Amino acid sequence: MKITINSPLDMHLHLRDEDMLNLVAPFSTKYFSWGLIMPNLVTPIKTKQDVISYKKRILDSTKWEDFTPYMTVFFYEGLNYEILKELKNEILAIKMYPDWVTTNSNWWIKSIDLEKIWHIFEAMEKLEIPLCIHWETNDFVMDREKNFIAIYEMLAKTYPKLKIIMEHITSKDLANLLDQYENLYATITLHHLLITLDDVAWWLLQPHLFCKPIAKRPEDREALLNLALNAHKKVMFGSDSAPHPKEKKEAEFCSAWIFTSPIALQCLVELFEKHNKLGNLQAFVSDNAQKIYWIKPIEKIVTLEKKDYIVPKNYGEVVPFMAWKTVSWSVI
Amino acid sequence: MKITINSPLDMHLHLRDEDMLNLVAPFSTKYFSWGLIMPNLVTPIKTKQDVISYKKRILDSTKWEDFTPYMTVFFYEGLNYEILKELKNEILAIKMYPDWVTTNSNWWIKSIDLEKIWHIFEAMEKLEIPLCIHWETNDFVMDREKNFIAIYEMLAKTYPKLKIIMEHITSKDLANLLDQYENLYATITLHHLLITLDDVAWWLLQPHLFCKPIAKRPEDREALLNLALNAHKKVMFGSDSAPHPKEKKEAEFCSAWIFTSPIALQCLVELFEKHNKLGNLQAFVSDNAQKIYWIKPIEKIVTLEKKDYIVPKNYGEVVPFMAWKTVSWSVI
Numbered sequence: 001m002k003i004t005i006n007s008p009l010d011m012h013l014h015l016r017d018e019d020m021l022n023l024v025a026p027f028s029t030k031y032f033s034w035g036l037i038m039p040n041l042v043t044p045i046k047t048k049q050d051v052i053s054y055k056k057r058i059l060d061s062t063k064w065e066d067f068t069p070y071m072t073v074f075f076y077e078g079l080n081y082e083i084l085k086e087l088k089n090e091i092l093a094i095k096m097y098p099d100w101v102t103t104n105s106n107w108w109i110k111s112i113d114l115e116k117i118w119h120i121f122e123a124m125e126k127l128e129i130p131l132c133i134h135w136e137t138n139d140f141v142m143d144r145e146k147n148f149i150a151i152y153e154m155l156a157k158t159y160p161k162l163k164i165i166m167e168h169i170t171s172k173d174l175a176n177l178l179d180q181y182e183n184l185y186a187t188i189t190l191h192h193l194l195i196t197l198d199d200v201a202w203w204l205l206q207p208h209l210f211c212k213p214i215a216k217r218p219e220d221r222e223a224l225l226n227l228a229l230n231a232h233k234k235v236m237f238g239s240d241s242a243p244h245p246k247e248k249k250e251a252e253f254c255s256a257w258i259f260t261s262p263i264a265l266q267c268l269v270e271l272f273e274k275h276n277k278l279g280n281l282q283a284f285v286s287d288n289a290q291k292i293y294w295i296k297p298i299e300k301i302v303t304l305e306k307k308d309y310i311v312p313k314n315y316g317e318v319v320p321f322m323a324w325k326t327v328s329w330s331v332i
Numbered sequence: 333m334k335i336t337i338n339s340p341l342d343m344h345l346h347l348r349d350e351d352m353l354n355l356v357a358p359f360s361t362k363y364f365s366w367g368l369i370m371p372n373l374v375t376p377i378k379t380k381q382d383v384i385s386y387k388k389r390i391l392d393s394t395k396w397e398d399f400t401p402y403m404t405v406f407f408y409e410g411l412n413y414e415i416l417k418e419l420k421n422e423i424l425a426i427k428m429y430p431d432w433v434t435t436n437s438n439w440w441i442k443s444i445d446l447e448k449i450w451h452i453f454e455a456m457e458k459l460e461i462p463l464c465i466h467w468e469t470n471d472f473v474m475d476r477e478k479n480f481i482a483i484y485e486m487l488a489k490t491y492p493k494l495k496i497i498m499e500h501i502t503s504k505d506l507a508n509l510l511d512q513y514e515n516l517y518a519t520i521t522l523h524h525l526l527i528t529l530d531d532v533a534w535w536l537l538q539p540h541l542f543c544k545p546i547a548k549r550p551e552d553r554e555a556l557l558n559l560a561l562n563a564h565k566k567v568m569f570g571s572d573s574a575p576h577p578k579e580k581k582e583a584e585f586c587s588a589w590i591f592t593s594p595i596a597l598q599c600l601v602e603l604f605e606k607h608n609k610l611g612n613l614q615a616f617v618s619d620n621a622q623k624i625y626w627i628k629p630i631e632k633i634v635t636l637e638k639k640d641y642i643v644p645k646n647y648g649e650v651v652p653f654m655a656w657k658t659v660s661w662s663v664i
Contacts, residue, residue, distance in 0.1 A: 140550055141530045142474075198473050200533070204585035205542040214533055218472055251582050252651070253536035319584070 001306040002332075003269055003278065007033035007297045008285045010264070012132075012167055012187045012238025014038045014257070015058055015069075022061045023316050024243045027261040029067035031331060033286070033300040036132075036238070037069045039095055044074040051090045066300045072132065077116055081123035092293060093130040093165070121159050130163035130293065131155075136213055142197075145213045146173040156181035163292065168192065168240045170213045172223035178234045185292050187238030188228050190267055191258045191321055196221050207254035208319050211240070229275050231283035236292060239264050245317040260321040263311050267322065269304050269329045304329045333638040334664075335601060335610065339365035339629045340617045342596070344464075344499055344519045344570025346370045346589070347390055347401075354393045355648050356575045359593040361399035363663060365618070365632040368464075368570070369401045371427055376406040383422045398632045404464065409448055413455035424625060425462040425497070453491050462495040462625065463487075468545055474529075477545045478505040488513035495624065500524065500572045502545040504555035510566050517624050519570030520560050522599055523590045523653055528553050539586035540651050543572070561607050563615035568624060571596050577649040591652045595643050598659040601636050605661075636661045 013035035015025050028035050037058065039045035045054055051071045058069045073087060075096035084094075124131055135151065136144035152174075155164055166174055166186045178184055191211060196218050200209045209215070227235045241264065242257035249255060260267075265285070272281045290296060309330040311322040345367035347357050360367050369390065371377035377386050383403045390401045405419060407428035416426075456463055467483065468476035484506075487496055498506055498518045510516055523543060528550050532541045541547070559567045573596065574589035581587060592599075597617070604613045622628060641662040643654040 140528065141534050142549070196472065201542060201546055202473050204587060205537070205539050206585060207537050207539065208584065210533060210537040217474070250584055252540065253538060255536060 003281075003304050003329075005265065005282060005285060005302045005304070007290075007300050008265060008302055009033055009237070009289045009297060010035040010239045010241070010261070011165075011236045011289050011293075012036060012038065012189070012240045013261070014040070014240070014242035015061075016243060017041050017054070017057065020243055020318075021057060023318065024241075024259070024261060025058060025061040026064065027315075028241070029062040029064035031261070031265050031302055032067060033297040034068040034070055036092060037071055039072045039074045040097065045071070046074050046076060048087055048090055051087070055090075066298050068298055070295075075117075075120070075131070077120075079117075079120045079123075081119075081126070084120075084123050084127050084129060088127055088129060091129070092295070093132045094124060095132045095167075096135065098135050118158075121155065121162055125159045125162040128161075128163075130165055132165045132167050134167045134212075141214055142216060145169070145216075146171050149173060149177060152177060152184065153181070156184050159183070165236075165292075168213065168238060169224065170216050171220045175220075175223035175227055178227070178232065185234045185236070186227070187236050187240075188224050189238060189240045189258075190260050190264050190271075191215070191240075192221065192224055193228055193271060194221075194267070207249045207251075208321070208323070209258065210249075210254055210256050211258045212256045225275070228284050229272060229277040229280060231280035231288060233283075233288055234292070235284065236289040237264075237268070237285045243318040246314065246319050247317070249319065258321045259315075259318050262315065262320055263309070263322055263327060265302060265304060265331060266309055266327045266329045270327055273329075303332050305332045307332075335613075335636050335661075337597065337614060337617060337634045337636070339632050340597060340634055341365055341569070341621045341629060342367040342571045342573070342593070343497075343568045343621050343625075344368060344370065344521070344572045345593070346372070346572070346574035347393075348575060349373050349386070349389065352575055352577075352650075353389060355650065356573075356591070356593060357390060357393040358396065359647075360573070361394040361396035363593070363597050363634055364399060365629040366400040366402055368424060369403055371404045371406045372429065377403070378406050378408060380419055380422055383419070387422075398630050400630055402627075407449075407452070407463070409452075411449075411452045411455075413451075413458070416452075416455050416459050416461060420459050420461060423461070424627070425464045426456060427464045427499075428467065430467050450490075453487065453494055457491045457494040460493075460495075462497055464497045464499050466499045466544075473546055474548060477501070477548075478503050481505060481509060484509060484516065485513070488516050491515070497568075497624075500545065500570060501556065502548050503552045507552075507555035507559055510559070510564065517566045517568070518559070519568050519572075520556050521570060521572045521590075522592050522596050522603075523547070523572075524553065524556055525560055525603060526553075526599070539581045539583075540653070540655070541590065542581075542586055542588050543590045544588045557607070560616050561604060561609040561612060563612035563620060565615075565620055566624070567616065568621040569596075569600070569617045575650040578646065578651050579649070581651060591647075591650050594647065594652055595641070595654055595659060597634060597636060597663060598641055598661045599654065601661040602659055635664050637664045639664075 070092040072095040137147040169186045241261040243259040244255045307330045402424040404427040469479040501518045527547045573593040575591040576587045639662045
């Protein structure tokens with residue numbers, strides 16, 4: 001049994017830089033038609049020159065020419081209409097983080113001081129640049145995502161023509177928000193469709209399943225599955241795949257994030273097949289994103305076969321999601 | 333400034349065996365007057381001979397003669413009135429685990445098949461042997477403890493003269509249960525008074541703070557603090573201190589449990605002082621337990637001084653709770 005996916009898109013991807021970029025990029029460029037590249041490098045991607053240079057490094061890292069890296073820049077207080085206008089042709093979206101939330105984000109926006117940045121949202125709305133947000137509050141870990149809902153609602157109401165993408169949503173509360181505001185969209189990762197906090201911390205603690213936002217309760221995963229398996233038109237696949245060396249995952253203090261690029265498609269096919277929803281996979285991994293972002297990717301047919309694939313224990317210094325486990329589909 | 337504690341008692345203690353026993357026991361035997369020793373060795377403590385032999389190994393492991401190890405045995409289906417009668421003079425309580433819940437418990441009670449074991453509870457009630465329970469259901473990790481409440485209630489009602497100690501409680505729901513049933517008691521650990529899930533898994537994942545039951549929400553910790561700081565008469569200190577080698581804590585799959593014995597008293601004094609509740613500390617760490625277990629410990633005065641103590645990075649292969657941090661009280 002075989003299945004083909006036309007131009008799979010990864011709408012949330014961390015490729016890092018230098019050696020790590022060279023190690024991980026080929027898994028995305030081989031299997032996907034494009035990726036939306038996150039800008040949180042050690043020196044964040046801010047300027048047009050940053051974007052052009054990083055895009056070149058990405059393209060140089062891979063032999064697969066049928067892959068397009070679509071770029072983003074960090075949201076920062078210095079952005080304005082002129083800068084955004086100049087950036088527009090080089091980027092697909094702006095990515096916004098609070099200062100504490102993720103790898104290399106710690107020097108950025110210091111507070112939800114929105115008044116200072118209204119004019120940036122207005123400019124993005126005018127220029128039709130989508131806003132991708134990973135924002136959690138600083139509350140209790142299981143509540144951080146949902147406690148940001150009031151801000152999502154305010155933004156969605158104030159800028160009805162600004163496309164706002166709630167990145168890698170993990171909770172039923174955010175899932176429920178999608179149908180309430182026309183301009184709210186979401187990406188969902190593979191791992192949040194498969195795991196809950198139970199997998200991270202039950203019999204043994206599993207640092208390789210520790211990610212941000214943290215995997216939540218079973219009813220939250222159910223809500224995400226309901227969106228993805230039915231290919232809700234405002235939802236796209238975004239792996240949030242992000243590599244960390246094993247020594248940073250198995251440590252006194254373990255880094256967050258999960259590396260899924262090499263097995264994302266295989267696992268998604270397995271999951272959609274299990275739920276008898278294979279007919280919706282194309283929309284979830286490609287068509288919805290094309291409509292949301294108004295873009296036509298390079299045509300690229302990826303074929304998978306129903307044949308066991310044993311996930312490697314590691315790729316260099318990086319341990320992948322599902323290491324040593326067997327997935328019932330392989331890319332051919 | 334100095335404070336003395338008269339005969340501090342640790343009512344829930346894991347000392348392990350062999351090299352690990354020799355490494356960790358001195359911290360308990362130096363600072364505490366007695367400990368209630370948990371029976372979950374690789375070969376669990378079941379028989380009178382097991383108890384006598386393990387007690388001797390504990391006493392041999394330490395030079396501090398003013399410490400009494402009070403013993404427990406594993407609850408198992410083969411227990412009956414005759415066996416319990418013979419055990420009674422050697423033990424202080426029976427410890428019950430489900431089969432999946434803790435280190436070396438995985439071969440024990442296979443299900444909550446209570447009908448088969450009613451007669452054991454009856455015998456314990458008659459012989460006045462307390463029942464210590466660490467039981468969580470197999471539900472979602474944050475609900476496992478509270479979902480066992482129905483069983484606690486059934487046992488408390490059915491055997492009103494059986495003293496039932498809910499071990500290392502972590503949730504407000506169990507805290508609320510104490511005043512509803514005369515024969516329900518509880519131990520509380522140091523770490524559950526100090527941390528929530530936020531500390532285990534926020535910016536970085538901290539395997540050395542991973543324990544069972546897992547640390548819960550802020551409102552749960554508040555409920556525990558309320559009991560401990562006010563020395564609720566049905567609540568006792570039980571460290572649940574349990575060492576694991578560093579290599580099992582910083583790994584692909586990290587073991588649970590936290591090693592607190594060397595700094596438990598120092599941290600408790602700091603905590604009670606911070607909340608202006610030093611006057612209740614003696615009851616929480618000694619007097620309540622004496623009344624609940626009807627036992628008079630060896631008199632042992634432990635004196636602490638308000639003087640910074642830097643917690644060592646490690647004791648041999650074991651990383652302690654609060655490693656490298658400073659506590660404002662020292663034992664002298």
